[in-house]
Amino acid sequence: MWIYDKKLEYPVKIKNPNPALAKLIISQLGGPDGELGAATRYLQQRYSMPYAQVKGILTDIGTEELAHIEMVSAILYQLTRNLSECDIKKSGFDAYFIDHTTGVYPQAASGVPFSAGTLQVTGDTLADLYEDLAAEQKARLTYDNILRLADDPDVRDPIKFLRERELVHFQRFGEAFPPKCNGRSRATNNARI
Numbered sequence: 001m002w003i004y005d006k007k008l009e010y011p012v013k014i015k016n017p018n019p020a021l022a023k024l025i026i027s028q029l030g031g032p033d034g035e036l037g038a039a040t041r042y043l044q045q046r047y048s049m050p051y052a053q054v055k056g057i058l059t060d061i062g063t064e065e066l067a068h069i070e071m072v073s074a075i076l077y078q079l080t081r082n083l084s085e086c087d088i089k090k091s092g093f094d095a096y097f098i099d100h101t102t103g104v105y106p107q108a109a110s111g112v113p114f115s116a117g118t119l120q121v122t123g124d125t126l127a128d129l130y131e132d133l134a135a136e137q138k139a140r141l142t143y144d145n146i147l148r149l150a151d152d153p154d155v156r157d158p159i160k161f162l163r164e165r166e167l168v169h170f171q172r173f174g175e176a177f178p179p180k181c182n183g184r185s186r187a188t189n190n191a192r193i
Contacts, residue, residue: 009064012074012075012078013078014152014154017080017083018091019087019091019093020093021079021149022075023092025075025076026076026106026109027108028139028146029073029114031110031114033141035065035069036069037114038062038135039062039063039065039069040119041121041135042061042062042132043059046058046062048123054176054178058132061169061173068162071161072162075155077102077104095111096111136169137170140166143166
């Protein structure tokens, strides 16, 4: 059974709207290395995972990524609430505003909409786990880049939390590699070459 606590994993309480910053942070929602992609990838990879423990890790991390979608969306909402026409124009948020008003739409900072075309699910244990390790490092890097550009402590605090969770996910995926059998990983049995 799945239990949803109906609260953010970490509090988001941003006092000052900043649509220019929202335009950057939106990549962690729908960008190529964002939370929506991570959740989708891990929750789909779990179906073909032959190892129960690794399937559990994919489920745990995939559902936590759903919580991260909530946090990033809350950050975006709070950064774009109660904007004046002047705020929208001055911040460069006008192009986004034309298409989505201040709705939270999954896209990259470049404006490219979210696409599952950036994800990979191979059914091969090793290939998928290496993909997951790389995904966590790319997400960590995106959070690092956001922290380089964000100076509002109300924004930096939850972003730092999210960045730390990427490191934990990377460690958990690193520990998930299946045991060796006769010097060869049993995971290669997934692929019939």
